[in-house]
Amino acid sequence: MSDFRRFRGTERYLTSEALEAAVNCALVLERPLLVKGEPGTGKTLLAEAVAQSLSAELIPWHVKSTTRAQDGLYVYDTVQRLYDARFGDGDVRDIRRYIKLGPLGRAFSASTRVVLLIDEVDKADLEFPNDLLHELDRMRFRITETGDEVAARERPVVLITSNNEKELPDAFLRRCVFHFIDFPDAELMREIVRVHHPELDRSLADQAMQVFYEIRKNTRIRKRPSTSELIDWIAVLRRAGVSEVKLDKTLPFLGALLKKEQDLTALADQLAGGRRYRS
């Protein structure tokens, strides 16, 4: 296994030792990597980083509530065939022309190793992961209409993200390498901010981080702001030319951090409480 390249994160994507270990396990064992964690901790970005570091193509498959496992393999375009049968464009007897491969199918049939991202697998139907078990295990499937088999020449690197909206079936979990992305501690967060905003004024960064962690500490806030929101917020602050922030009523662009109306009220309560305490 000497030809295997270790994943060490990229310039724009900082990792922890645990995350690197998990990615490398998935690479060596050729198993899917299941990534869970709070929204906004960079689950989807991880796939981009892995693809970049392997210099491989990234094939994303964004799962929706109506997505079926079959959609990932292939779609048989009956309508086009019917249309061609009537208006005589091309050879309708060749059913292969009307088979369109889905993301999984494209990942399997690619000539080089690709990175396949199955994003937010928990959005789909309860049985969705089970329907994919066999295909992910063997990395091959058969097209019923033509009898052709699509088999992976190079097993793709499969990354699966989940927001924990639904429990995933045990049989599915067993086949995956699992990683839970922790919320970054202040030190790592400082690094992440630096990577995204290299020219950011040091004092503004410190103030913004302080405010950010202060808001996260408020237990009444239901949707706590996460890394991506902090990055966005700092971007807005920089654009607007704000040079200092502190946690009070005048906090600018709060909408970038808090997304729920109740959370804004909760924060307002906290601030009002603080003022009463000081006076």
Place this chain on the structure above:
Amino acid sequence: MFVEFLYELRARKVPVGAQEAIGLARALAAGLHESSLDGFYHVARALLVHSEAHLDDFDLAFAQHFRGVHVEAKAIAEELLSWLRDPIKTRALSEEEKAMIEELDLEEVLRRFEERLREQRERHDGGNRWIGTGGTSPFGRGGFNPSGIQVGGSAGGRSGAVQNADARRYRPYRSDLTLDVRQIEVALRKLRAFAREGGDRELDIEATIDATARNAGEIEIVTRPPRRPNTRVILMMDVGGSMDPSAALVSQLFSAAKRATHWKELRSYYFHNCVYEKLYRTEGLQDPVPVRELLRECGKQHKLVMVGDASMAPYELLGSSGYGGGAGSSSEPDARLPGAAWLMMLRDHFDRAVWLNPDGIGPYPHPTVDAIKGIFPMFALTLEGLGEAVSELVRGRGRA
């Protein structure tokens, strides 16, 4: 060798087996752990743990197996933590008192901690010996001892804890419940029905081919409305009193129902013992909704699921809300209707309704359970009973 470690994990109910063992062996053979215990920790965690709910167990097992730190059996720790969960106020200590508190070295503290764990059998607060809260013993939380062991929670007056006996970062993620929630979800999945509603926006391929063939090859497009989930469910739950022992079970059912995405609508209401003229939107019986208004809003195609133990004083069922457990009597005629009448009104309104009983269906006669059984088809709140209830709910249209 790590095989023993796997058994350690299994003992803590982390599901690991041969598949994980082989995976781990391959990863180690590839040198992923970089010959360090730290590396091994990360690699093993990625391969052996499949859910954040087990990360805490993994940390415990790892600590015990590899660092030699003695961790008492989980069961004892859980009980201990429950004593410590709500600490009493810290005593104000004078300087002399603080000086008197013996300073111990770590070995000694750990040894005594274990000893104390074995001896202690009850909750203790404000003392100087047992594990409790607000005291000066070296063990417990929210207390004062410069070289003590902190057990759960935040440190008290001074963070002098030599070693936080449980630096367990993943504790909030453990949930010994979710396994069952999925089972319930799967049972509830059967409770769905699709209906074609709305505009014709989906191509009906079968019909199109058929129509085209009949039309001698001229294309004839046939469309139909898309299939949409069409199940509307009303969940009414009995809370408080005799239902308290089943609260966990009912909340599992509730969270499974809440997460079911294959329903068009889920309404949930609460009542205490029996339904009278009002239902409540919150568990604390706040935010009332008159039953008659609910019946006006909901058509008969809604599926009604009642959850309750159905055991109450006979007068609660047969008397009016005026002297029953019902809330707030009024002078309107509704207030004089007995609980049974309200239940029958609900039953008559909906095509399909079931009653789930967390106490199960016992062989012994019980006056009110039997009476309610006469009104609603009753099932035990077990996986089996739930399955039967679901098939009752989807069975045909109209009353059997």
